Amino acid sequence: MKHFDVIVVGGGHAGTEAAHASARMGAKTALVTLRRDAIGVMSCNPAIGGLGKGHLVREIDAMDGVMGVVTDRAGIQFRLLNRRKGPAVQGPRAQADRKLYREAMLELTELQENLSIIEGEAVDLLTLDGRVSGVTLADGSEVRCRSVILTTGTFLRGVIHIGDKSYPGGRMGDRPSVPLADRLDSLALPLGRLKTGTPPRLNGKTIDWSILESQPGDDDPVVFSFMNTKPFAKQISCGITHTNEATHQIIRDNLSRSAMYGGHIEGVGPRYCPSIEDKIVRFADKTSHQIFLEPEGLDDDTVYPNGISTSLPEDVQTDYVRSIRGLEQVEILQPGYAIEYDYVDPRSLDAYLQVRNQPGLYLAGQINGTTGYEEAAAQGLVAGLNAAASALEKEAVEFSRTQSYIGVMVDDLITRGVTEPYRMFTSRAEFRLSLRADNADQRLTPLAMRIGCVSDKRITQFSIKQEALVHGRGKLDALSLTPKEAIEAGFKVNQDGQRRSAFSFLSFPDITFEDLKAVFPELSEIESPIADQLSKDALYANYLVRQDRDIAAMQRDEAWKIPSDFEYGSLSGLSNELRLKLSKAQPSTLGQAGRVDGVTPAALALILAKLRQSRKIKTA
Numbered sequence: 065m066k067h068f069d070v071i072v073v074g075g076g077h078a079g080t081e082a083a084h085a086s087a088r089m090g091a092k093t094a095l096v097t098l099r100r101d102a103i104g105v106m107s108c109n110p111a112i113g114g115l116g117k118g119h120l121v122r123e124i125d126a127m128d129g130v131m132g133v134v135t136d137r138a139g140i141q142f143r144l145l146n147r148r149k150g151p152a153v154q155g156p157r158a159q160a161d162r163k164l165y166r167e168a169m170l171e172l173t174e175l176q177e178n179l180s181i182i183e184g185e186a187v188d189l190l191t192l193d194g195r196v197s198g199v200t201l202a203d204g205s206e207v208r209c210r211s212v213i214l215t216t217g218t219f220l221r222g223v224i225h226i227g228d229k230s231y232p233g234g235r236m237g238d239r240p241s242v243p244l245a246d247r248l249d250s251l252a253l254p255l256g257r258l259k260t261g262t263p264p265r266l267n268g269k270t271i272d273w274s275i276l277e278s279q280p281g282d283d284d285p286v287v288f289s290f291m292n293t294k295p296f297a298k299q300i301s302c303g304i305t306h307t308n309e310a311t312h313q314i315i316r317d318n319l320s321r322s323a324m325y326g327g328h329i330e331g332v333g334p335r336y337c338p339s340i341e342d343k344i345v346r347f348a349d350k351t352s353h354q355i356f357l358e359p360e361g362l363d364d365d366t367v368y369p370n371g372i373s374t375s376l377p378e379d380v381q382t383d384y385v386r387s388i389r390g391l392e393q394v395e396i397l398q399p400g401y402a403i404e405y406d407y408v409d410p411r412s413l414d415a416y417l418q419v420r421n422q423p424g425l426y427l428a429g430q431i432n433g434t435t436g437y438e439e440a441a442a443q444g445l446v447a448g449l450n451a452a453a454s455a456l457e458k459e460a461v462e463f464s465r466t467q468s469y470i471g472v473m474v475d476d477l478i479t480r481g482v483t484e485p486y487r488m489f490t491s492r493a494e495f496r497l498s499l500r501a502d503n504a505d506q507r508l509t510p511l512a513m514r515i516g517c518v519s520d521k522r523i524t525q526f527s528i529k530q531e532a533l534v535h536g537r538g539k540l541d542a543l544s545l546t547p548k549e550a551i552e553a554g555f556k557v558n559q560d561g562q563r564r565s566a567f568s569f570l571s572f573p574d575i576t577f578e579d580l581k582a583v584f585p586e587l588s589e590i591e592s593p594i595a596d597q598l599s600k601d602a603l604y605a606n607y608l609v610r611q612d613r614d615i616a617a618m619q620r621d622e623a624w625k626i627p628s629d630f631e632y633g634s635l636s637g638l639s640n641e642l643r644l645k646l647s648k649a650q651p652s653t654l655g656q657a658g659r660v661d662g663v664t665p666a667a668l669a670l671i672l673a674k675l676r677q678s679r680k681i682k683t684a
Contacts, residue, residue, distance in 0.1 A: 066182075067208045068094045069455035070448070071199055073186040073244075074215035075103040077131065077437040078429030078444035080169055082213045084130050085448030087178035088517040091455050094207060095173065096182045096199065098238065103181070104134065104169025106437070107217070107235045108262050109368055110162045110360045113288065115145055116488035117438035118155035119469045122504035124438075124445050125289045127511070128518040130172055131441045132288035137296045138165035140362060142285035151600045152497050153490045156286050161361040164297060182207065187243035189251075189425070196424035202243075211451035213426040215444060218260065220245040220406035220431065225323035226399055227377030234405075236262075236398065245406050251422055254409035258485050259324075259331035260435055261339050261373035261402040264381050267395040268359060268367040276390040277304040279356065290505045291525060293593075303357035305390045307340070307372070312351070314384040315344045315376070323375035323402050331404040334435045334485040339402070340372040340384075355388065366397055375402035407433045410477035411649055415462050416450035417443060417474065420628075420650060426451045432477055435485035442470045449517060461515055464622065465655075466615045468508060469499055479649055479659045494618075495611055497604045502597065505529070529594070536590045536598050540567035543584050553583045570602030621655035624675050628652075637670045 070086040072079050075097030083095040097103055112135040113121050125132030139158035146154045173179060182201075190198035190206060198208035219234030219241040234240045248255065280301040287295060319325045322341045324333070333339065338346065343353050356370040369391075374381060378399045385391050410432040412420055417432070419425045428447040429440035449461040463471035472493045477486060490496050499507070509526045512518040543566040550557045550564070555575055557564070566584060569575050577595045581587045590598070628650060632643045642662060651657040654675065658668050 065206055065208055066094070068092045068180070069209060070094070070211045070213065070451045071096060071207055071209040072213045072215060072448070073199060074217060074219070074429070075099075075181075076105065076107070076215060076217045076429065076440065078215035078217070078440035078447075079213075080104055080173060081124065081129055081131060081441040081444030082215060082426075082428055082448035082451070083173065083179055083444075084176055085127070085445050085517060086213075086452040087176050088128060088519075089449060089452035089456065089458070090516065091178060091452035093179050093452070094182050094209070095179060096184055096186050096201070096207070098183070098185055100181055100183050101166075101170070102238075103173055104166045106160065106162050106165055108260070108437075109370055110160050110165070110358060111157060111370075112139075112160055112437060113155060113157035114438075115153065115155035116469065116490045116492070117436060118145070118157055118288075119490065119499065119501045119504070120438040120442045120473070120488055121288050122156070122290075122501045123468050123470050123508055124441055125291075126504040126508035127445055127449075128509075128522050129441070129445050130169065131438070133291065134165055134168045134172065135160060136287045136289050136292045137168040139285075139287070139295050140164075140297050140300050140359070141281035141302060142287060142295060142299070143282050144286045147282075150603070151502050152500050152604065154501060155490070156288055156501060158288065159281075159300075159302065159358055161297060161364070163361050163364065185241070188247050194423065196422060210455035211424050211426060213428055213444075213447045213451050214244070214431055215427075215429045215440070215447075216241055216244065217430045217440070218403050218405040220248070222403055222405045225329055225375050225402040225404065227321050227323060227375070227380070228326060229377075230323070233403065235403065236401065240405075248406075248408065251419075253419065253422075254412055255406050256409060256433075257331035257404055258407050258430075258433060259329050259333045259402050259404040260337075260485060261333065261375060262400055263340075263369050263372045263374060264385060264396045264400040265360075265398040266357075266367040266369055266385070266391070267397050268365040270393050270395045271303070271357065271367060272390045272392070273303055276357070278302075279304050290509075290529075291522060298362055300359060300362070302359065303390070305355050305357060305388055306352045307355065307388055309351055310387040311384050312344050314380065314387060315341060318376060318380045319345070321377050321380060329375070329402060329404050332484045333402070334487060337373070337435065337487070340374050341376065357390075372400070373402075374400040376400075405430070407431055407482075409433070409481055411479070411481045413478050415474060415478060415652060416454075416460050417447040418450065418454070424454070430485075433482035433486055434473075434477070435487050439473060439486065439488055442473060446470060446474060449515065453515075458515075461511075464619075465493070466495055466618055467499075468504075469493055472499075475656065475659065479651060479656050480661060495615060497607050497611055498615075500600065500604075502600050506533075532591065532594045533597060536594050537567065537601075539587060539590065540570065540580075540598065540602075541565050543587070545569070545583070555579070567598070567602050567605070570599050571605055573603075618655055621658060622653045624654035624672065626651055626653060626657065626671070626675065630674075635670045635674060638667055642667055
């Protein structure tokens, strides 16, 4: 019988990140997957990042994760979204070559120390003394461990829908996981159904690219990993087209044949990534919707038409796709489909993504009600670090809302649950001015170094960068101008008599680092990447002083720990509704309690009074 510290079930984006994180922590880790060659498969769109999502990938990379590194190796078009807006809401995005991504992920997984790949299907969980202690595979063999991470994606009782046709499937071409879903039933975990969808795949050779708008990548591509400075693969352009009135009429005429509108699906889909049927119904006044034609690889003619996910029958898909400009003669290689699957209510998890009533069992990815590769990978990182920490009897690793988008997501999931597939947005973060994609390494790499999940190479590179930032900031602070000198230099400042440092001048929106170098030639020794980072830090410096007070207030609330056996029923001032909500949510801190839906400041005051009373009793 094989024995590991940690077993990860599933080789998708959550699973690979979890397995690598666990192995980097020094835990002997096994990745159980149906097929070795399917590790890192991009089941839906061939892209990584975007607004909010790009922040998650940068944070994963700052913890020495693999998604950013692999994306840089496979990226065939890089774009920085919201480039004209402030750095806090800019999001790196990359179109990826599916084959290059899968190959790079498999290569890194095979090279990762402490990590073994086991081909097989996990059908049952083993327990010992009330703790999950391994898995049983479909061939009857058992693999033992101290922690198990389930990253089953859309495979739990997955059902694929195309029009009025439905059949079991975890994704197109793969069977679903039913025995494992039955096992979760036996653990009395709260399960629900969600759905997602994908568009038809098109033959790029049959698209008339000559009449379509071209969308190139950025001239100065921003990559994901802090270890890289430029893309590895050839860069390409995507195409842009639009639906039209004829397209919309075809869809309207056939809505009853859609799996979604025909009543064949009970699961809730992602509101922010609607199917083309949803768009036609919800935005009935719009006569056109944009479609991005995204090539799936450098040597692959398959094209992903981003924006027309569907569950209509195949014949209707052909009709409406061919009504679109440039696609009149297109060949559909694979029909679009909707997929429905089980998920576990994430309010049954703690901040480490461990199931509260089942020690040793961790969940990550779409099984927790999220959507997207990036959200899945970020959860995989959290679960992998903590499953390893538990197995090795190390301190647990917690990500705070004040520290990271990862912390925002985990906190949202475990305190509020989901009513639809959860997607990350910058607007979800209270402190997004400090939680920027550009400074993810400054925020999180020191944590990675402290817990021991980072390579020597990254430590060296990060240390060199930090020394350069400290040196550059010192120079900027040491150089200054009076208002009169600033005006003579061409800067617009108030005549308030206040001498300002060069760093302060960088916070002015119309003053650049190049402008300062013209006044202070000694700043020319600061390299461009460091100058760019210092400029971004300066831009938000004044705002962050005020934000720090809010962060301190939240951290005070987070410091008040609520024991798992806290009796909300004993608080006479709480309504029955809040007692039920708090008992179900089981917040671990006063701060988390405040984020449970419906909890008022008065209710928090009651809880705080009880906690203070308990603390006095314990210290008496």
